[in-house]
Amino acid sequence: MKRERVAIAGLTGCSGCQLTLLDCEDELPLLLKNADFDYFPMASSGIALKGEYDAALVEGCLSTQEGLKLLRNLREKSRLLVAFGACAVSGGVTAIRNDVPREELSRIVYGGDAVPGGGFEPAPLASAVKVDFDITGCPPEKADILEFFAGLSAGVLPIPARTFVCADCRARENICLLAEKGELCLGVLTRGGCNARCPSMNVPCEGCRGVAEETNFAEAMAIFSANGFSADRISEKGGRFFREFLHEKKEYQKTDPD
Amino acid sequence: MKKKSIRKLTRIEGDGQVELIRENGIVTDARFVISEGVRLFEALLAGRSFHEVPDMVCRICSICSTVHKVAALEAVEEAFGCMVSRQSAILRELAVNGGVIESHALHLYFLALPDYLGVAGFQEMATTAPELLQRGARIKKCGNLIQEIAGGRAVHPFNLVIGGTGSSPRKDSLLSLEDELESVIEDATSAPEIFQAGNDRFPELPVFPFFAVKGESRLSGDTVGLSTGELMTAASFRSWLGESAQEGSCAKVCNFGNSGIFVTGPSARRGIENMLDETSSPRDLSDDRKSPRQTVSPYLFNLHRAIELQQSLDRALMLVRLLLEEGIHEEKALRLAPRKSEVTKVIEAPRGTLLHHYEFDRDGVCICADITTPTAMNQAAVGISLRKLVQGMAGAGYGEIRSGCERLVRCFDPCLSCAVH
Numbered sequence: 001m002k003r004e005r006v007a008i009a010g011l012t013g014c015s016g017c018q019l020t021l022l023d024c025e026d027e028l029p030l031l032l033k034n035a036d037f038d039y040f041p042m043a044s045s046g047i048a049l050k051g052e053y054d055a056a057l058v059e060g061c062l063s064t065q066e067g068l069k070l071l072r073n074l075r076e077k078s079r080l081l082v083a084f085g086a087c088a089v090s091g092g093v094t095a096i097r098n099d100v101p102r103e104e105l106s107r108i109v110y111g112g113d114a115v116p117g118g119g120f121e122p123a124p125l126a127s128a129v130k131v132d133f134d135i136t137g138c139p140p141e142k143a144d145i146l147e148f149f150a151g152l153s154a155g156v157l158p159i160p161a162r163t164f165v166c167a168d169c170r171a172r173e174n175i176c177l178l179a180e181k182g183e184l185c186l187g188v189l190t191r192g193g194c195n196a197r198c199p200s201m202n203v204p205c206e207g208c209r210g211v212a213e214e215t216n217f218a219e220a221m222a223i224f225s226a227n228g229f230s231a232d233r234i235s236e237k238g239g240r241f242f243r244e245f246l247h248e249k250k251e252y253q254k255t256d257p258d
Numbered sequence: 259m260k261k262k263s264i265r266k267l268t269r270i271e272g273d274g275q276v277e278l279i280r281e282n283g284i285v286t287d288a289r290f291v292i293s294e295g296v297r298l299f300e301a302l303l304a305g306r307s308f309h310e311v312p313d314m315v316c317r318i319c320s321i322c323s324t325v326h327k328v329a330a331l332e333a334v335e336e337a338f339g340c341m342v343s344r345q346s347a348i349l350r351e352l353a354v355n356g357g358v359i360e361s362h363a364l365h366l367y368f369l370a371l372p373d374y375l376g377v378a379g380f381q382e383m384a385t386t387a388p389e390l391l392q393r394g395a396r397i398k399k400c401g402n403l404i405q406e407i408a409g410g411r412a413v414h415p416f417n418l419v420i421g422g423t424g425s426s427p428r429k430d431s432l433l434s435l436e437d438e439l440e441s442v443i444e445d446a447t448s449a450p451e452i453f454q455a456g457n458d459r460f461p462e463l464p465v466f467p468f469f470a471v472k473g474e475s476r477l478s479g480d481t482v483g484l485s486t487g488e489l490m491t492a493a494s495f496r497s498w499l500g501e502s503a504q505e506g507s508c509a510k511v512c513n514f515g516n517s518g519i520f521v522t523g524p525s526a527r528r529g530i531e532n533m534l535d536e537t538s539s540p541r542d543l544s545d546d547r548k549s550p551r552q553t554v555s556p557y558l559f560n561l562h563r564a565i566e567l568q569q570s571l572d573r574a575l576m577l578v579r580l581l582l583e584e585g586i587h588e589e590k591a592l593r594l595a596p597r598k599s600e601v602t603k604v605i606e607a608p609r610g611t612l613l614h615h616y617e618f619d620r621d622g623v624c625i626c627a628d629i630t631t632p633t634a635m636n637q638a639a640v641g642i643s644l645r646k647l648v649q650g651m652a653g654a655g656y657g658e659i660r661s662g663c664e665r666l667v668r669c670f671d672p673c674l675s676c677a678v679h
């Protein structure tokens with residue numbers, strides 16, 4: 001059987017999606033039989049991009065010129081380019097202050113005027129190249145990663161979940177954290193498929209799998225405010241993984257000691 | 259003529275390079291360059307409610323997500339005068355140990371071992387040393403299992419929440435974890451032998467004074483112990499721990515006033531524990547013979563990491579048994595009442611001392627966040643070690659020196675996402 005040539009790359013992020021792949025300890029031997037991780041600098045010494053790839057899984061957001069160069073290079077050489085995880089799909093948690101010039105944010109942290117490394121606003125991969133498939137989640141579910149690789153060998157892409165986290169919750173007969181416990185649970189907005197991982201442990205969903213299809217934000221906002229959550233609190237928590245919640249301009253304070 | 263050549267570092271977390279300076283074809287110097295993109299977490303947190311802080315900061319790094327989360331939770335809780343239940347405290351310590359096990363197993367068996375075996379990475383090990391790779395994978399998996407049971411997930415553990423835990427683990431999962439730990443402890447018995455000093459073929463390397471958190475649980479506390487015998491409080495960190503931006507690196511470089519360059523990490527923890535714990539029974543220090551007690555050398559980092567891997571497994575087993583013995587209770591996370599406050603926590607992350615400092619206004623809005631990570635603390639020591647290595651390898655070819663530099667950087671197990679954040 002043909003082994004798929006795969007590139008695994010990380011742009012700006014926490015490496016959690018690549019780590020989740022490495023965390024598939026039981027499945028790794030089988031994965032290695034079917035796929036050749038020919039470029040995987042986090043786990044292997046080779047750093048040259050050689051030849052064509054059947055798939056490139058790219059983790060992290062786009063925020064540096066070097067990252068952009070690597071991404072374009074991978075796009076050119078790969079049949080399938082996959083946005084691997086929330087940062088790659090939507091920019092991720094570090095895109096929450098893209099309303100403020102980078103220089104201004106950088107000054108708070110580094111003092112000087114120049115942004116170290118010339119970094120720019122965290123952006124999704126699709127802002128620069130064509131993306132063929134999204135593996136969502138922060139981090140993604142192992143099952144989603146494995147499903148992608150199974151599909152790759154079979155020549156098909158997985159069908160993304162069309163349900164909400166709420167549906168997963170109902171299937172597990174969880175009590176509703178929003179309606180019954182008055183917690184700010186974002187399951188009503190969020191793409192399912194994680195088996196309601198967080199609410200099943202009594203922790204409200206933070207929306208890490210991103211927006212579900214056919215989401216009604218206005219209605220969700222109404223439900224949240226009816227439960228006593230302020231618009232600020234909703235947009236803060238919602239803004240982690242939903243661009244739709246981010247204010248255009250939001251005041252924030254400088255961090256001078258006094 | 260001077261020439262620079264830059265080479266991307268592999269088998270480490272994040273984006274960095276080794277820069278080699280060549281004069282007339284001879285390598286004369288080396289530099290460690292951290293080029294990971296800046297995410298500006300401290301600025302992102304400013305102006306956000308305390309609720310956001312722990313869930314945001316754990317995203318700084320996946321390998322260390324549990325310890326970032328716990329540091330932030332403890333900081334927020336202390337800021338608002340809240341003490342979590344004993345069970346939650348035990349679960350957090352268990353999760354942090356799970357993080358150490360996972361991180362050390364990943365580093366030792368997946369990222370560093372290829373250096374010892376002379377292969378490119380785990381893929382080659384799967385054919386040349388499958389048994390070793392599987393053993394490492396079992397240990398790593400056990401570290402993940404611990405984090406899943408206590409934290410809900412191996413990466414970004416959501417079940418560790420402000421005021422306690424979302425839900426308590428079930429007795430049967432703790433019982434199976436106990437079994438798993440018992441068998442994985444067997445797997446880890448050979449770790450120190452594999453990672454013995456000398457197996458990694460280095461010339462002489464510099465030694466450094468060191469520091470680590472001195473706390474009750476060995477991992478977290480409010481005081482840092484130095485190898486010089488001094489004790490520093492976390493709250494006064496600005497007086498002993500400086501941090502400044504440096505041209506060419508995306509991570510700030512730490513300095514320790516006039517005291518020289520210190521290192522942090524498993525060797526430092528071991529050193530501080532041995533130094534400060536003189537009343538307890540004498541430990542087996544045979545592996546420390548090559549290095550005097552007041553300093554540690556990168557030679558021994560992997561060995562000490564391997565020994566610590568065993569200690570964390572033992573500690574995790576002890577904590578699991580403690581939970582089982584005391585019985586698991588369903589508990590509700592405590593609600594916090596914000597107040598104006600300033601707080602600093604230190605905790606031992608897999609790579610060394612991690613410091614989280616926050617200031618909150620009376621509504622619990624974070625007005626200042628300041629996070630200092632072990633890799634930033636070790637950055638200066640990595641630089642000096644590289645320079646010394648290049649001197650020690652004088653006469654060797656470019657390729658040999660380059661790979662020596664890469665191996666040396668790896669000994670520090672740097673985490674570049676953390677360093678920059």
Ligand code: SF4
Nearest residue numbers: 194198205206207208
């Ligand atoms: S419940 Fe929500 S936050 Fe938790 S894993 Fe699923 S999508 Fe992510």
